[in-house]
Amino acid sequence: MKLSEIIRHLGGELLGEDCEIVKLAPLSSAQAGEITFLANPKYRRELALSSAACVIVRADMLDEATAPGRSLIVTADPYLYFARVATLLNPVPALRPGIDARAVVDASAKVADSSEIGPLVSVGRGVVIGERCRLYPGVVLGDHVVLGDDVTLYPNVTIYHGCHIGHRVAIHSGTVIGADGFGLAWDKDHWFKIPQTGRVVIEDDVEVGANTTIDRGALSDTVIRAGAKIDNLVQIAHNCEIGEHTAIAGCTGIAGSSKIGARCTLGGAVMMVGHIEIADRTHIGGGTLVSKSIKKADNYASSYPMSTAKDWMANAVHLRHLDRLVDRVKLLEKELLQIKNKEGQAE
Amino acid sequence: MKLSEIIRHLGGELLGEDCEIVKLAPLSSAQAGEITFLANPKYRRELALSSAACVIVRADMLDEATAPGRSLIVTADPYLYFARVATLLNPVPALRPGIDARAVVDASAKVADSSEIGPLVSVGRGVVIGERCRLYPGVVLGDHVVLGDDVTLYPNVTIYHGCHIGHRVAIHSGTVIGADGFGLAWDKDHWFKIPQTGRVVIEDDVEVGANTTIDRGALSDTVIRAGAKIDNLVQIAHNCEIGEHTAIAGCTGIAGSSKIGARCTLGGAVMMVGHIEIADRTHIGGGTLVSKSIKKADNYASSYPMSTAKDWMANAVHLRHLDRLVDRVKLLEKELLQIKNKEGQAE
Amino acid sequence: MKLSEIIRHLGGELLGEDCEIVKLAPLSSAQAGEITFLANPKYRRELALSSAACVIVRADMLDEATAPGRSLIVTADPYLYFARVATLLNPVPALRPGIDARAVVDASAKVADSSEIGPLVSVGRGVVIGERCRLYPGVVLGDHVVLGDDVTLYPNVTIYHGCHIGHRVAIHSGTVIGADGFGLAWDKDHWFKIPQTGRVVIEDDVEVGANTTIDRGALSDTVIRAGAKIDNLVQIAHNCEIGEHTAIAGCTGIAGSSKIGARCTLGGAVMMVGHIEIADRTHIGGGTLVSKSIKKADNYASSYPMSTAKDWMANAVHLRHLDRLVDRVKLLEKELLQIKNKEGQAE
Structure with a gap:
């Protein structure tokens, strides 16, 4: 794709020669025919190392970024622009609509003709699958699961009965949606299991990483609001609510009935106790143990600093x-x- | 189900009108036709918000809980009573005995006729499966695995060769039982793998959450004693023993050869070093790093408290x-x- | 196997009678016909409890280990010797070469005749599988994955498209290789996904535990160097590099673009921030939050010590x-x- 085509799709200002771009590359290792970006001024030293055909930069970095034979694209947010270029250059492989003969789809399930159900997929009774979904091998949908349109379920994802997945949701391999919450009542000399009768509801435009677990609610539902992004190996316990456009990094655990606001960010390995509320736009650093509600949006941290043993x-x-x-x-x-x-x- | 029927099954005292109950609901949002409970006095304020047809309460909360048109069930432990009502109102779906034609069951395996083996299940050589078991799609049992009666394995559970699972055990999706323990010996310039020749033995009435891992022993077995309850994303390393009726919350990791006593509780994200022993009835708070044996039952904690960054x-x-x-x-x-x-x- | 045969295979000096060994056992519980070892002098008291036919010991423990009717094998590293004996006594079950009829292998895939592809395995387009590989049921390989020789993939492993796995690699159940890294750019009022176009490259002789996740790189690759050993429930984010022969214990999380040197050890539940470098031969204690680069090899720790609540x-x-x-x-x-x-x- 030519730089001029990129500009035509995404806007921005081209300085220097138009040329053909084959792929994207990191700033320090980009070669001829490659496009890269400078988002964080602290990496400006790497400009000198770069043989990139084109660097995406902010206007205030123009002088430093200019070099002989190098084109520049000027834009307010180079990182976001770069993400859009990457999307442009790496289109999603075309769907192959239809149900593979080696998939196991219950006769009562309704699957849109435009969706692709791979081999070795299992679809339970009364399941509804919307338009242009893609289910990779090993996916298991329990009875009465509902998928919206344009849902992607990577290999070996499991969704328990009755859960509800919105439009344009992607869930990565090994993730389990809707297993029973950890609800127990002590009965004299043993634990009595509390039936978990709620669902998991995942709204539109959510992405969930690999090997994450989101438990169904005990009575009401566990809810992941629109646009939330959840990384790998995250545990979200029963009856939690994750706010819109909140991002949760890997290895984080959130105990039951906690409610996280909208547009929050949680660093990796955050541990949150149950039955608390986190204000909108709160940012929590990696490794923080959140032991009580946060009412005021701010940056929070806790963690014992590393030293030699x-x-x-x-x-x-x-x-x-x-x-x-x-x-x-x-x-x-x-x-x-x-x-x-x-x-x-x-x- | 009528309140009088519930009483007939579970005991307790009914105050007020008998009526038909359609479902259970949380205290604050319960509506007409719904039953709820008040276990923790700190939620008593929510009584006023509740339109529940019936509230399950302790005798000492009677005065506060009484309201016009509301029935009460009086019992010593409302939370446990509620759990029993939930079980009554949500019977487990009936088994469909038999082996699905799209399951792969080795000819040498013995499967009780009363058990349900779903499609896309793989059962190895010499496996023994007891009565009324339910294996969901994607379950893989290695050679010579033994399942007791009434075992439920949710989709995509893996059990490695030779592991032994007791009666009434439930294991949730993605969980891996019996993978090799992390046993390595340094050999001049590389790691030499130590064969893991023990098994995992899970006794009766154990429930294991989703995406948890319980490794097989190196020489002797890893053992989960009767009635233990283990949440999601828990790691139990080789040669550990988890005591009877001990409950372990999500994201906890227990290093090799540690022995946890009976009736303990471990909060979420507890990390325990290897080769230690924990006394019966010990309670460990979320996020605690347990670095040595605990000989005296008590509540234990460690964690750096959160503050603003x-x-x-x-x-x-x-x-x-x-x-x-x-x-x-x-x-x-x-x-x-x-x-x-x-x-x-x-x- | 006779002790004399073991010596013939593995060297070491036999003191006492030659005899037939049936299996290995822990020092304290070893019986007649069993072989055990004493590696750590702190367990020497267990010698008295042991009825082992043979104990593997260091020369300096000879006097203490000698007992009537007990043979000894003298060697410099009893733990390593024991590991070799275990390997000798527990040979890997023979491969059954061929593709099971119930596997789903794309016509364009190249599978060596000597490899075993189990039932319910899914192999994508253009995949290449080397000699003597063993793929257990439920394994899913995305398009254009490459496996070297002697690779073992346990049940329900997922490898995304384009990833490259070296020779003699073993990956345990539920592990996900090559899911998308957690790359997001904020776009006014929502997260914009950054396409993850790199691969995961796993070099020779790597072993990866169960339910671990290793994400594909954003632009360049995530790389696991030869001989590295990774335990269960470990998260390795996009663009990380794990050095040769580095061992990473369970529940550890490593954020994006971090580079860990060679021959390091990371204890369990280590949390490492992104974009840092760790020197070769660094040892990091369990539960440590690594918040910055480590330039000098040493032992590092952090963690709030446990006490009663x-x-x-x-x-x-x-x-x-x-x-x-x-x-x-x-x-x-x-x-x-x-x-x-x-x-x-x-x-």
């Missing part, structure tokens, strides 16, 4: 006795005050 | 130098003592 | 105000200095 040992021994250290400081303050008072009297 | 920055810088702070306090104490001694001498 | 409460309240405590100590030091100065003047 030797330093850690020297330090951690005091960590567990911080209360005693505080008492010692209090005593010192009191005694010092007495001394000062005495001195004051003496003078 | 700004406060965290101001604080964490000192965390790594706590040993120096302690030294400074020691020095202050010594110097203050000298001053006081001098003063004592002076007086 | 009561002690933790007393302590944690001060943790968040450590900066104020430091200020108080500073003030004390200043005031004490003033007092000492005054005294000095007074004397």
Whole structure:
């Protein structure tokens, strides 16, 4: 694709020669025929290393980015522009509509003709599958699951009975939607299982990573709002609600009945207790244990800083006795005050 | 089902009118025809919002729970009673005994006639499957696996060769039982794999969540004792033993050869080192790193408390130098003592 | 197998009678006909409990290990020797070459005749599978995946299109190789997905545990170098590079574009931020949050030490105000200095 074609599709201003682009590449390793971008000024040193045919830049980086034989595309948000170019250059493979003969589709299921149901897929009773869906091998849909249009389910995804998936949702391999929530009541000498009778409802434009688990609700539903993006190995327990356009990075766990607002970001390995609420536009750093509701949008963090094991040992021994250290400081303050008072009297 | 029928099945005392119940609902949103419960007095304010036909309550909440047109069921443990009602109102779908023609069952496997083997299930050589089991599509059983009676394996569960599963066990989708433990010996310039020749043994009445992993033992077995309950995305390494009726919440990881006692609870994201023992009835809070054996049953915790990122920055810088702070306090104490001694001498 | 045969295969010195060995067992429970080992001197007390026919020991433990009727094998590294014996006594089940009739293999795929493709396996277009591979039921290979020789893929493994797997690689059940990295650009009021166009490249002799996820690169590849060993439920994000012979324990998460050196070890539940580099031969303790690059090989740790919940409460309240405590100590030091100065003047 020529740079001029890219500009025609995506806007932006082309400086320098028009030329043919074969692929995208990272700034430092881009070669002739490749397009790259500079979004974060801290990588500007890599400009010198780059043999890219074209660099996507902000107007304020123009002087630095200019080099002989290099074209530039000027745009307000180079990272986003780059994402659009990548989308343009990597179209999704065409659907092959139809149900593979080696898929197992219950006679009562309704599958739109435009959808592709791969081999070794299992579709339960009363399932409804919308237009242009793509189900890869090994996908299992329980009874009465509903998929909207343009849903992509990668290999070995499982969706339990009754769950509801919106339009343009993508779910990656190994992810399990709608398993029973972890609901138990102690009954004298054993745990009694609480039937999990709610569903999982995933709204439009959600993407869920690989090997993630989203449990069905106990009574009401677990809900993932429109545009939310969830990474790999994330656990979302029963009755949670994840707000619109909230992004949750990998290895995060959210206990039951917690409600996360819209447009939040959760770094990796965040752990959130149950029955709390997180305000819209809250940002939580990686590894934070969120132990109570957050009412005010801000950046939050917690995590014990790394050091060498030797330093850690020297330090951690005091960590567990911080209360005693505080008492010692209090005593010192009191005694010092007495001394000062005495001195004051003496003078 | 009528309230009087529920009472007949489960006991408890009915106050107010008998009526037909269609479903269960949370306290705050329950409507006419719905039954709900009040277990935790801190949610008593929601009583006013509730249009439930019937509320399950403890005797000491009777006065607060009474309202015109609302029936009450009085019982000692409303949460457990509610769980039983839910079980009553949501019977498990009937089994469809038989082996689906699109399942792959080795000729040497013994499958009870009362069990249901779904399509796209794979059953290895010498496998034994007890009465009334239900295997959903995508389940894979390695050679010589043994399942007791009334076992439910949800879609895409994998059980490796030789593992032994007791009666009334349920395992949710994506969970892997009996993969090789992480056993390695360093051999000059590379890792040499230690064959993992033990099994996983899961006793009766265990439930395991989705995408959890329980590794086979290296020499002896990994054992999950009767009645234990394990949530999603939990890792249990080789040669661990999980005690009877112990409950383990999501995202927890337990390193090899650790032995957890009976009737313990582990909160989410607990991380436990290997080769330790945890006393019966120990309770471990979410996010705790358990670095040594626990000999005395109690509640345990560890985790750096959350704050705003700004406060965290101001604080964490000192965390790594706590040993120096302690030294400074020691020095202050010594110097203050000298001053006081001098003063004592002076007086 | 006789002890003399073991010696013939693996070297070492036999002390005592030659005899027939049926299996391996842990030191404390080994019986007649069983072989065991003593690698860590701290377990020497278990020698007395052991009825093992043979114990593998280091020369310096000879006196303690000697007992009537017990043979010994003397070797420099008993753990490694034991691993080799285990391998000798537990040969891998023979391959059954050929493609099962119930596998779904695209006509364009090239599968070596010596490989075993189990039932319910799905192999995409243009896939290449080397010699002596074993694919268990439920494995799904996307288009143009390449497998080297002697690759073992356990049930329900998914490998996305275009990924490249080296020789002698083993991947355990439920693991997902090559799902899209978590790449998003914010576009006014929603997330715009960044196409992930790189691959995952896994070099020779790598083993990957169960339910792990390794994402494909955004532009360039995610690379796992030769001999690396990765445990269960590990998340490796897009564009990471894991060095040769590095071992990563379970529940670890590594954010995007991080580069881990060779021969490192990461304990369980390590969390690593993105875009950092870790020096060769670095060892990171379990539960450590790695928040910046490590340039010097050493042992690293971080984690808040466990205590009873009561002690933790007393302590944690001060943790968040450590900066104020430091200020108080500073003030004390200043005031004490003033007092000492005054005294000095007074004397």
